[in-house]
Amino acid sequence: MASELARALSAAVRGEVRFGVAERTVYSHDASNYRQLPLGVVKPVDLDDVRAAVALCREHGVPVVPRGAGTSVGGQAIGPGAVVLDFRRHLGRVLAVDPDARTARVEPGTVLDDLQRAARPYGLRFGPDPSTHSRCTLGGMIGNNACGAHSVVWGRTGDNLRALDLLLADGTGLTVTGPVPAAERTRLAALPGRVGELHRALQSLAADNLAVLRRGMPDLPRRTSGYPLDALLPEHGYDLARAVTGTEGTCAVLLGATVGLVKAPAVTALVVAGYPDETAAADAVPALLPLRPLTVEGMAADLVAALVAAGRRPPALDRLPDGACWLFLEAGGATAAEALEHAGTLAAAVRRERPATAVLVTDPGEQRQLWSVREAGAGIVSRLPPDAAHPDAPAGGTEAWPGWEDSAVPVERLGDYLRELRALLARHDLRGVPYGHFGEGCVHLRLDFPLPGRPGAFRAFLEEAADLVVAHGGSLSGEHGDGQARAELLPRMYPPEIIELFGRFKRIWDPENLLNPGALVDPRPLDADLRFTGRDLPLALPYERDGGSLLRAVHRCVGVGKCVDTSTGVMCPSYMATGEERHSTRGRARLLAEMLRGEVITDGWRSAEVREALDLCLGCKGCAGECPVQVDMATYKAEFLHQHYRRRLRPLAHLSLGWLPLWLRAAALAPALVNRLFADPAGSAVLRRLGGIDPRRELPALPPQTFRRWFRQYRTAHPEPPGATPVLLWPDSMAELLDPAPAQAAVRALERLGYAVRLPAGPVCCGLTLVSTGQLSLARRVMRRSLRAVPPGLPVIGLEPSCTAALREEWPRLIGERGLPDRVRTFAEFLDGEQVALPRLGGRALTQVHCHHTAVLGTDADRRIEARLGLANRVLDSGCCGLAGDFGFTRGHFEVSVAAAERVLMPAVRAADPDTLLLADGLSCRTQIAQLAPGRRPLHLAEVVLRALDQG
Structure with missing residues (x-):
């Protein structure tokens, strides 16, 4: 079939x-x-x-x-x-914005942030804004009646719809709207065919069950469990658009929507209120709501602890006032003074209730940082911090899973509910980090359920938790809907008459049960189809944060989908180029998990499907730095390639580009001869074919002498300054053999600044080209040999970001070496830490940050050095340049490599005027720019510092 x-x-x-x-x-x-x-x-x-x-x-x-x-x-x-x-792949356009009517027409796959960008020039926005706004679609938001932080003032998705274009499973198309006048209802019921039949059945369902619907549907601002049948009641105007919203694709397929827009405040200010604990914060909310804050979001200290444990600490966290739980109260206005006045009123109200504290955050950057913490919550709390985990948990903390994700109660009962929920967790020996939309009584919570080992414990807790929230007059779901996770529990929330009406409603729309069956009516068991089973295979890498288990490592991916946000950041360049789910970090994690499960992908490490998906992974490590749960696909790829090609013939590119330092060392014996061969079309074509290199890639010319040879000549002419502080420069293979200019500039600059530069006793290599191609055993040998050439004690300055990142991250992982990585600094980190005096250079600059620099090393020191040089610097939000070491040279990768560069980087480079300095510390970035924009030569920061010293 x-x-x-x-x-x-x-x-x-x-x-x-x-x-x-x-x-x-x-x-x-x-x-x-x-x-x-x-x-x-x-x-x-x-x-x-x-x-x-x-x-x-x-x-x-x-x-x-x-x-x-x-x-x-x-x-x-x-x-x-x-x-x-x-629908997200192709049907994602904003078709029209009508600023007068304050509406927009969208396709079902339209990403919310795209709609917000289209509405912004008119001072408008779509009110609901879930934390996944950078990738969630309007169709998905309509499917589960999404809410977000601003629903206290602008309502849920269902409150902001004007019309929905629907397709029934039998092929019937129809448009449904908001409240319908009585005369129009009569007309709709009289229509011929399937459309009239549907309206007659729905009107009959409501008319025959008025008392049941009025009595059995809780009146909550955050009720997203079950079907919203009360929207059909006369007092709600037979609001069919609202009745279909939140039905999770079980009634009709959405073809398009007309949505309402709201006036966005021109200026916002954020009041952060601190309380002793989450229940005190919850108890304070009812008194604050009459002041009309735009948001009332709750976030406890354990969420911050989880964030810090994951290695990320935005500076704006220093603005949090004293307390163990905070409310984010946003104020808005047409002017800064108006927003400040509103915020001041909120802050005064907070401070009147001791021991509450409050701070006012007006800087937009600090506000964004604080909101980013809250928005990343779903990913952050999927790993509980080690100090909150079980004693035998891996270093990366205990996994926490959805299931009781977003229960909601009347806001005046939220404090009591949280107290009893904490007690219930203690009885079940479960841990979690509550946070959420306190202004509407909605609590997000991921828990360390004992999955997959004891699914019975999973069920037992969920049944008791359902009874608890119902006892408080609440809803199983306050935002995300039911699905398989909670639909089975609906009879605990609704009387049998309502459950029967849910089934009748579904059959009116979809009598053959073809649309998302089992999601709400006749649901699948909540503990069936769990994804956590799998096997652990022998591994080459330690996975110390995951208890030595690749299975646990790939299960870090909880599907929040930050990797399919194509608007910003490094992650995930191949998905940004192809739009294919299997080329996202999330998709690759799913394939690896399926490989370890062994049911559909049955050939383990030999899987062609996994190899194909990982083939377009650039190894940029963007996921390790930007994924909320730090899925590290570059490491998983290295492991897979190591195992996949074990005792098998490797691709030619693994031998040419993976062994590139070896071939370059041989070529350095006769660089002029090699360059003539590279320049000869026939000779270079043969080399590309033999090396598995794409024929469209230009082979870079070799320098006339190696960096070490230059350094010996330099030292002869410039003896080591007496009394100068010695430092060790790491002469990576690329600086040594391919592009020595940055290393030469670093030597001159450091010695001008009063340091004595020394080199390792012999050739060194970080081994990254071998790691990225999965040749882990050989990489270990190269690392150990290189380590023997490095003298102890001296600070080590790395120039190439990928090599510096490998020294810090791969050496401890592969050879257990920690002394050298602890001494390694980037050029900027060293100058910044030493607080050296730098002259002002001035002028404009455009910076492409190497992806490993962003993901592993951090760039704060670089920005401070550039500021001290007086550069008016624009740092591109371009992600990976697309070359990524061997990736962009390998045959079959050219289109993706160029597409990644053309997304942001190359248009910005071409638009920059000739006087603008192009900064790129990574050789890959400099090479990509030089090959795609001939005539533009980017500089390493060391070259810029040397230029400043020369001019100063």
């Missing part, structure tokens, strides 16, 4: 049709605890594709699951044996 349907779909739709193992695997997960293998995936390019795909699935009796960003925490975006419709 699968192959027949795949052929039919391929013939009928213009978009991609994928029924292979890799695609089914990466779409078998969302951000929940569940794994359900679909039959296949369709990525429609237009609405005709959607209609054709739904029609063929109906003809073959195959369920359909609509999907946006795949960040659902309840399992709503996956379905066993279903065809997944990926």
Whole structure:
């Protein structure tokens, strides 16, 4: 059946049709605890594709699951044996913005931030703003009635809809709107065919059950559990758009929407209120709501502890006032004075209730940093900090999982609910970090459920927790919907009459049960289909933060999808270039998990599907630095390549580019001869073919002499200054053999500043080219040999970011060496730490930061040095340059490599005027710029410092 349907779909739709193992695997997960293998995936390019795909699935009796960003925490975006419709891939346009009507027309795959950008020039915005705003889609938000931090003032998604264009499973198309006048309801019920039949059935459902619906549907601002049948009541105006919102794709497929926009405040200020604990913060909320704050978000100290344990500490955390739990109260206004006045009123109200404290944050950058902590919560708290974990937990902390993710109670009962919830956690020996939308009684909570070992404990807690929230008049879900995680618990929240009406409502829309079956009606068990099973295979790397387990390491990925945010950051350059889920960090983690599971990908380390997905991983380490749970795909790729090619022939590029330092050392014996060969079209073509190098890549020329040879001549002419402080410069293989200019500049600059530069006793190499190609055994030998050439004690200055990062991160991991990594500093870190006096150079600069520099080393010192040089510097938010060492040279990678560079970097370089300094410490970055923009030579920071010293 699968192959027949795949052929039919391929013939009928213009978009991609994928029924292979890799695609089914990466779409078998969302951000929940569940794994359900679909039959296949369709990525429609237009609405005709959607209609054709739904029609063929109906003809073959195959369920359909609509999907946006795949960040659902309840399992709503996956379905066993279903065809997944990926709307985010192509159907993501903002079609129109009407500033007068304050509306926008969007496609189902429109990312929320794209809508906000389109509305911003008119001073408008879409009110709801979940923390995944950089990647979540309007279709997904409508599917689960998403809320976000500003719902206290602008409501949920369902409160901001004007019309929805829908497709039923039987092919019927219709548009539903907000409240409908009585005369219009009569007209709709009189329509012929399926549309009239649907309206008559829905109106009858409401009219026949008025008392049941009024009595059985809790009146909560954050009720997103079950179907919102009360929207059909006369007092709510038969609001069909609202009734369909939050139905999780079980009733109709969304084809488009007209959404309402709100006036955005021109200026905001943030009041951060501190309280002794989360219950005290919750108890304070009802008195603050009448002051109309734009947000009332709760965040406790254990969330900050989890953030710091993950290695990230935004400086703005220093602005948090005394306390162990904080409320973020945003104030807005048309002017700064108006926003400040509103914030002052809020702060005064906070301070009246002792022992509460409050600070006012007006700087937009500090506000963004503080909000970023709150927005990253779903990822941060998936790993509890070590001091809050079990004593036998791995160094990286205990995993925490969704399941009781977003319960909600009346806001006046939130404090009592949190107290009893803490007691319930203690009885079940569970730990978690509560935070959330305290202004509407909604609590986010991930817990260290004993999965996969004791799913019975998972069920026992969820059943008791459901009874607890219902006892407080609350909802199982206050934001993310039910899905498989909570639908089974709905009878604990609603009386049997309401549950029966849910089934009737579903059958009115979808009588054949083809749309996301099992998500709300007749749900699958909450402890079925759990994704955590798998095996551990022998490994070459230690994975000390994950207890020596690659399985635990890949399960770090909880699916929050920051890696599919294409708007900013380093992560994930290959996904930014291809838009393919299997080329995202999340997709690769899913494939590795499936490999370890061994059910669909059965050949373990020999898997072609995993190799193909990892082939386009640039090894940029952006995920290790930017992923909220620090999924380190570059390390997992090195492990996989090591195991995959063990005792097998390797690709030619592994031998040419992985062994590049060796070949360069040989070539340095006759650089002129080699350069003539590189310049000869026939000779260079043969070299590229033999080396597995893309024919479109220019082979870089070798310098006339190595850096060491130059240094010996330099030292003869410039003896080591007597009494100068000695430092050790790390002459990495690229500086030594390929581009010595930055190293030469570093020597001159350091000695002008009063230091005596020394080199290791012999040739050294960090081994990164071997690590990135998975040749780990050889890398260890190279590292140990290099270590013997390094004298003890001296500070070590690294110039090449990737090599410096390897010394700090790969050497401890591969050879257990910690003394040398602790002494390694970047050029900027050394100058910044020594507080050396630097002259002002002035002028404009444009900086491309090497991806390893961003992810592993950090760039704060570089920014301080550039400021002291007086540079008006613009740091590009361009992510990886796309060359990434061997990646951009390897055959088959050229298009992705160039696409990554052309996203931000190269347009900025071409637009820069000739007087603007181009800064790029990474050789890969400098090479990519030089090859794609001939005539522009970027400089290393050491060259810029030397220029400043010369001019000063």
